[in-house]
Amino acid sequence: MPQSTIDPSQLPERNLYLFRALIEHFIHDGQPVGSRTLARDTDLDLSPATIRNIMADLEDMGLLYSPHTSAGRVPTVMGYRLFVDSLLRVNKLNSREIQRIAEELNPDQDQQALLRRTSDMLSDITKFAGVVMFPRTSSHALKHVEFVSLSDNRVLVILVIDDHEVQNRIIRTSRVYSASELQQVSNYLNQAYAGKDLSEIRRELLVELKKLKDDVNQLARTAIEMAQQALNKNADEDGYVLAGQTNLMDIAELCDVERLKKLFESFNQKSEILQLLEQSINAKGVQIFIGEEAGYDVLDNCSVVTSPYESDGQILGVLGVIGPTRMHYERVIPIVDITAKMLGSALKSSK
Amino acid sequence: MPQSTIDPSQLPERNLYLFRALIEHFIHDGQPVGSRTLARDTDLDLSPATIRNIMADLEDMGLLYSPHTSAGRVPTVMGYRLFVDSLLRVNKLNSREIQRIAEELNPDQDQQALLRRTSDMLSDITKFAGVVMFPRTSSHALKHVEFVSLSDNRVLVILVIDDHEVQNRIIRTSRVYSASELQQVSNYLNQAYAGKDLSEIRRELLVELKKLKDDVNQLARTAIEMAQQALNKNADEDGYVLAGQTNLMDIAELCDVERLKKLFESFNQKSEILQLLEQSINAKGVQIFIGEEAGYDVLDNCSVVTSPYESDGQILGVLGVIGPTRMHYERVIPIVDITAKMLGSALKSSK
DNA sequence: TTTTTGCACTCTAACCCGCAGAGTGCTAAA
DNA sequence: TTTAGCACTCTGCGGGTTAGAGTGCAAAAA
Numbered sequence: 116m117p118q119s120t121i122d123p124s125q126l127p128e129r130n131l132y133l134f135r136a137l138i139e140h141f142i143h144d145g146q147p148v149g150s151r152t153l154a155r156d157t158d159l160d161l162s163p164a165t166i167r168n169i170m171a172d173l174e175d176m177g178l179l180y181s182p183h184t185s186a187g188r189v190p191t192v193m194g195y196r197l198f199v200d201s202l203l204r205v206n207k208l209n210s211r212e213i214q215r216i217a218e219e220l221n222p223d224q225d226q227q228a229l230l231r232r233t234s235d236m237l238s239d240i241t242k243f244a245g246v247v248m249f250p251r252t253s254s255h256a257l258k259h260v261e262f263v264s265l266s267d268n269r270v271l272v273i274l275v276i277d278d279h280e281v282q283n284r285i286i287r288t289s290r291v292y293s294a295s296e297l298q299q300v301s302n303y304l305n306q307a308y309a310g311k312d313l314s315e316i317r318r319e320l321l322v323e324l325k326k327l328k329d330d331v332n333q334l335a336r337t338a339i340e341m342a343q344q345a346l347n348k349n350a351d352e353d354g355y356v357l358a359g360q361t362n363l364m365d366i367a368e369l370c371d372v373e374r375l376k377k378l379f380e381s382f383n384q385k386s387e388i389l390q391l392l393e394q395s396i397n398a399k400g401v402q403i404f405i406g407e408e409a410g411y412d413v414l415d416n417c418s419v420v421t422s423p424y425e426s427d428g429q430i431l432g433v434l435g436v437i438g439p440t441r442m443h444y445e446r447v448i449p450i451v452d453i454t455a456k457m458l459g460s461a462l463k464s465s466k
Numbered sequence: 467m468p469q470s471t472i473d474p475s476q477l478p479e480r481n482l483y484l485f486r487a488l489i490e491h492f493i494h495d496g497q498p499v500g501s502r503t504l505a506r507d508t509d510l511d512l513s514p515a516t517i518r519n520i521m522a523d524l525e526d527m528g529l530l531y532s533p534h535t536s537a538g539r540v541p542t543v544m545g546y547r548l549f550v551d552s553l554l555r556v557n558k559l560n561s562r563e564i565q566r567i568a569e570e571l572n573p574d575q576d577q578q579a580l581l582r583r584t585s586d587m588l589s590d591i592t593k594f595a596g597v598v599m600f601p602r603t604s605s606h607a608l609k610h611v612e613f614v615s616l617s618d619n620r621v622l623v624i625l626v627i628d629d630h631e632v633q634n635r636i637i638r639t640s641r642v643y644s645a646s647e648l649q650q651v652s653n654y655l656n657q658a659y660a661g662k663d664l665s666e667i668r669r670e671l672l673v674e675l676k677k678l679k680d681d682v683n684q685l686a687r688t689a690i691e692m693a694q695q696a697l698n699k700n701a702d703e704d705g706y707v708l709a710g711q712t713n714l715m716d717i718a719e720l721c722d723v724e725r726l727k728k729l730f731e732s733f734n735q736k737s738e739i740l741q742l743l744e745q746s747i748n749a750k751g752v753q754i755f756i757g758e759e760a761g762y763d764v765l766d767n768c769s770v771v772t773s774p775y776e777s778d779g780q781i782l783g784v785l786g787v788i789g790p791t792r793m794h795y796e797r798v799i800p801i802v803d804i805t806a807k808m809l810g811s812a813l814k815s816s817k
Numbered sequence: 818t819t820t821t822t823g824c825a826c827t828c829t830a831a832c833c834c835g836c837a838g839a840g841t842g843c844t845a846a847a
Numbered sequence: 848t849t850t851a852g853c854a855c856t857c858t859g860c861g862g863g864t865t866a867g868a869g870t871g872c873a874a875a876a877a
Contacts, residue, residue, distance in 0.1 A: 121509065122623050147840090148842085149839065150840070151839080152839080154836080160852095161849080162850055162851080163840090163841095163848070163850095163851055164849075164851070164852095165848085165849055165850070167841070167842075168842095168848095168849085169836075169841085170841095171842080173842090180870075181841080183856085183857055184841060184842095184855085184856050184857055184860070185838090185839060185840045185841060185856050185857040185858075186839080186841090186858080187839085187840065189775050213830070223636075223638070224636070225634060225635070225636050258614060258644065259612075259614045261610075261612050261624065263609060263610045263626050265630070268827050271626060273626075273632065275614050275622060275624075279616070281622065281624065281634045283576065283674045284576075285574075285575075285576050285633045287574075334606065351841095360730070361727050361730045364723050364727040364730070365727070369724075370723050372715050372721050372722075372723065372726070375710050375715065375723070375726075376715040376716070379711070379715070384711065422836090422862090437511065453549055483819085498868050498869090500868065500870085501869070501870080502868080502869075512820080512821095513820070513821050513822080514821095515820075515821055515822075515823095515871095516819085516820055516821070516868090518869085518870070518871075519819095519820090519871095521869095521870095522871080532869090532870080534827085534828055534829075535827050535828055535829095535869080535870060535871095536826090536828040536829070536868060536869045536870060537825050537828075537829080537870090538868085538869070538870095599849070620867090632873080
């Protein structure tokens, strides 16, 4: 991180109190907060002038800044950092909300649908954008493979991987195969390779192919060759589902078409956002990226609250919420947290 | 249509000429066009005053209007209608562009990918939003069905329909079935029903089930019951792929966050846009919806240029471009036209 | 009859001005 | 250490002015 953070214990209690009041005030209504307002709205019995002095100190430390001379103060990125790291009191979710989440994430839907639901739900409940990375299982055990002949020497390959992921691919073959031939090929491969890891299967296929080079067994060779072709383009299509982008259009700080366009384009390209999510895949729990802290200037004025989700102790992916820096962290954090946990268990029971 | 259109032959040649010049001018730079400009930029040797008189006539007919007293004139929706119906000279695409389209639509990709590519290409080439409806084949012949057992009494059903569409569904069963049992079920169903239409299969299944009611053949009953469950939720997930929404954010006429938000939301909901596309599914060729003509006020200031695409004489769906009313129709129309034709033949050869 | 000239009129957009409101920093007093 | 007082600064808003563009109409010209 470029900026060093502040140790809150170095600050007088009162300053911290004031600082938190200011941030909460600003998060609430988005206007720069002045000394008079704070004097009025805090329990501290201080005059505006005193508060001004304190605010000047906080500004010197880099926690606040004034948009212009005669405006109130606004938290800096470093200010937010201090706030979320040390000052934030997280709300508990009420049971209605928890129930809502539990209902949406019922495991009785296929994985794609589940992920989509999750991000829909995240965006709907927070009114920001919700994002869920596709799970990456480190093991890609082949569950089942099936070949279906299409017209024009083309064969549809259906791979069932790891119990929930289904991939369809089309390969071209040198001649037309009958349904029963393909059935035999499927059977052979299922018997020989079901349960093994994809990468291991690829290795074994190579070996087999050599062995069979001069073999007369046509079927076996065909099977191996097809399997190779099918497994080759392991389009490890990583990506994510995003929902509720339009929510971001309501947010005053982002209400500028240029800025929104850049943001939306980086959503479409996915790579930047993925990189960001990737960063928190090994974090223990909820992580927060504030503003351009993470180095993506499209996310200027945005915060990203993420949490990895796991099942059976294995981290599968990351989900989160993208909203304005000025968000109600105390609400969003537990939502992301619980959603991650529930998604994990939903995936587990669908395994 | 609410407004009656104008018969161009009722208008003096000169007025039409002027009208077209005005529209082309406006499309080019988006500013209201005044009499002086028109006098300068047309071959007609007329003074601004004469042109003013003519413009007043055109305004009376409802083809033009002034945003305010001292502005130039701008075409009305009815004006655009007249223009695209009667006055427009369509450009030919140059061969580079045709080649580009042909390359993108190469049939060597699965249907989903092909549709996605098509809409990407449409948006990229026009710099507006491209949209492609999923194809609806009237026949849903079952090509192949496969059952794969998952954990927890759940069974993955893979349906291959009509040679290119693959659907995955998860059903719950009353007990755990072994892989070989499921294989038998698959075999039975494939033999009995492959090649038949889904709805017909559903009918036959009902009959079969009655027949087998007291039969001792456990396998057959299981097969029928599973098949029923699998085919029941025929999630005829109709929809479309959309690309390049962000292009619309650059367009001056739409550069207002409120408006854009509404537009994007209706993209997300899909139903409105689908309804619109549906309308032109039986048109012969390219169709154009101007502004809120079609009755969707989210499309205010937008035009939609659509064309149905077909293969083997059967109309499969509709594709098109969504852009500002002020677009270069002479360019967009042939792009949509050719894309529709090429998508049709790409789908045919992938059939 | 059609076209043009001349002219008064209107509207917008840009700019400047002045002013109220909010908030600051500094200094001196409590 | 805190507060009161005060001068200062910046924003946002309403109002006024001006330049520019374009109009409509009436009278003259073709």
